[in-house]
Structures are given as structure tokens and as C-alpha cells.
Amino acid sequence: MSAIPPAFGPTEPIPCDDDRDAFATVNISMVVSREQLRAALAIGHAEQAGQPPLADLEVLDVRREVEGYLAAVAIISTEQETATARISPELLAELDAAIDRAYTRRQFIHEAQAPSYSEGTVTLQTLDRGEVTVPEPAWCKGHEGELVGPLSQVTHDGSDITADVDGLPLVRANLTHAPYLELEPEPHPLVYVEGLEAASFDADGLRQVVAEGRAFLDRLEALAGQLDALAEEGSS
Ligand SMILES: [Zn+2]
Structure with a gap:
């Protein structure tokens, strides 16, 4: 593949199946060919019984159709693999540990800081280091209402x-x-x-x-x- 072509979307997060608890939103960018786009749109649209007609679809609806189809195929085949795979308790624990490392502390994502100040320091939440206490310069106007992010963004x-x-x-x-x-x-x-x-x-x-x-x-x-x-x- 030479240059990365222009990116479109994601239009909106695609919800997981209702029987599952939503845990993380995984964003991926897929580079596809025109043929693959055509196939995804054709099958996705056919699954909607061809309604509304392609010519009536808004730009965002076309993208939703393509994204929805690609996501559905990925999820369905993941589910099929899981149904047949035998995963030992040891491997399960290792998988969960890796997931906890890579998709951590989601309870703080989009949460605002509730900083506590003390003698020249401030205690803040971070996504990667948990609670940290760092020096708070006298000129800082404070961290109330900031979104919790990694330490590097403090x-x-x-x-x-x-x-x-x-x-x-x-x-x-x-x-x-x-x-x-x-x-x-x-x-x-x-x-x-x-x-x-x-x-x-x-x-x-x-x-x-x-x-x-x-x-x-x-x-x-x-x-x-x-x-x-x-x-x-x-x-x-
Ligand atoms: Zn500060």
C-alpha cells in the first residue's frame, strides 16, 4: 500500500449486541478498496431490503451502512470463534490482565477531576497512573472540571x-x-x-x-x- 487514502468517519459508535455489556469503544481505521466499499454497501443495503433506494441515502447514511456492515462482520466472526475456542483458566486470566492494561480505568473516562489541594501540591486522577499528587504552582488557577487524562497531559x-x-x-x-x-x-x-x-x-x-x-x-x-x-x- 502506498499513501494512506483520505479518511471518512467514524459516523457514530456502533452499539454491541443487546445481550452484552458495553465495555469499551474500539476505534479502528480500515483502509479499503472501492470494490470492498461496493460489496459492504451492497450487502448492508440488501439486508435493509434495499430501502430506502441508494439514490435517496444521505451521505452519512451511506457511511453508516458501510461501517455497520464491516463492524457486524467483525463482531459475528469474533463471536463464532469464541463459541468454538477452548480457553484455559490460565489463558483467560492472562487475557483479562492484558485487557485491563490496555483498556483501563474506564470509570474515569469523560469524568471531571475533583482535585484536592494541600501545601503546594494537588492530587489528581490519571488514566495511566491512578491517583497522583504533584506540585501545584502558586500561579495555577486549579484543575476543577478538567477531564481526567493521562499523567502526561496534566x-x-x-x-x-x-x-x-x-x-x-x-x-x-x-x-x-x-x-x-x-x-x-x-x-x-x-x-x-x-x-x-x-x-x-x-x-x-x-x-x-x-x-x-x-x-x-x-x-x-x-x-x-x-x-x-x-x-x-x-x-x-
Ligand atoms: Zn495546577
Whole structure:
């Protein structure tokens, strides 16, 4: 296979059979040929007794048909294999251990943090390490309401500073530190700067932009000083 072709979907999660308890949503991307698409659509559509006619299907319905057929085939053959396979209790325990490692702590997925703070630390839930207690910088605005994720995604964010003109937030910035990132580690806090709304201004408006911009730059400059101080604290 040369290049990976464009991706479409998944349109929506396909529920498992009603007799089973839903445990995890497994997302896979399948690269298929036009012939395979055609076959999946033809069989899926035939199973719906050809109704509504293909020409009347919305784009998303066509994709649902294809995804539903591919998923059904995979699940049905998995069930057939399971019905005939003999699995020893030892193997069963090993399988469950591997599943618990790979599909863990689902009770926290999509759950919000309920952080508890104590002398310069915060205790948070993580998907990969369970409960962790990490240093909480004084400038962090807290972790209430954040979604539980892996430790690497734990990020401390300071309060926003913005340049607002006529209530339009043009630029915003905040102190930030993700100390546990694996790919691009952040040994010291950084300042995240984001440009926001676009707008056109007349001369007076533009003067306001300049005034706000100057004040914003002054505050950014102060943050640069704060970054120096924090880096020094962190490495001492
Ligand atoms: Zn924090």
C-alpha cells in the first residue's frame, strides 16, 4: 500500500449486541478498496431490503451502512470463534490482565477531576497512573472540571490576560506548564499566546487596539520576567 487514502468517519459508535455489556469503544481505521466499499454497501443495503433506494441515502447514511456492515462482520466472526475456542483458566486470566492494561480505568473516562489541594501540591486522577499528587504552582488557577487524562497531559494554567477592544478579545495569554509531557518535555513554565477574533478598525478603533496592545505587551513582558524567575526557582 502506498499513501494512506483520505479518511471518512467514524459516523457514530456502533452499539454491541443487546445481550452484552458495553465495555469499551474500539476505534479502528480500515483502509479499503472501492470494490470492498461496493460489496459492504451492497450487502448492508440488501439486508435493509434495499430501502430506502441508494439514490435517496444521505451521505452519512451511506457511511453508516458501510461501517455497520464491516463492524457486524467483525463482531459475528469474533463471536463464532469464541463459541468454538477452548480457553484455559490460565489463558483467560492472562487475557483479562492484558485487557485491563490496555483498556483501563474506564470509570474515569469523560469524568471531571475533583482535585484536592494541600501545601503546594494537588492530587489528581490519571488514566495511566491512578491517583497522583504533584506540585501545584502558586500561579495555577486549579484543575476543577478538567477531564481526567493521562499523567502526561496534566497541565497547570495561569489566569488569562487579554487585550480586549470593545469587548472583542484580540489576544490572550496565560502561564502554562505541562511538566510530564513525554514528546516535547517542558522543564520550565511557558507562556501560551493565542490570537483570537479578527476585526476591522477605523482610526479611533485602531488607536484603542494600539493602547490595548501596548498594555498587553507590558503584561507579556512582566510574564517573561516571571518565567525567568520560575525557571531559576525550578533549577535551584
Ligand atoms: Zn495546577
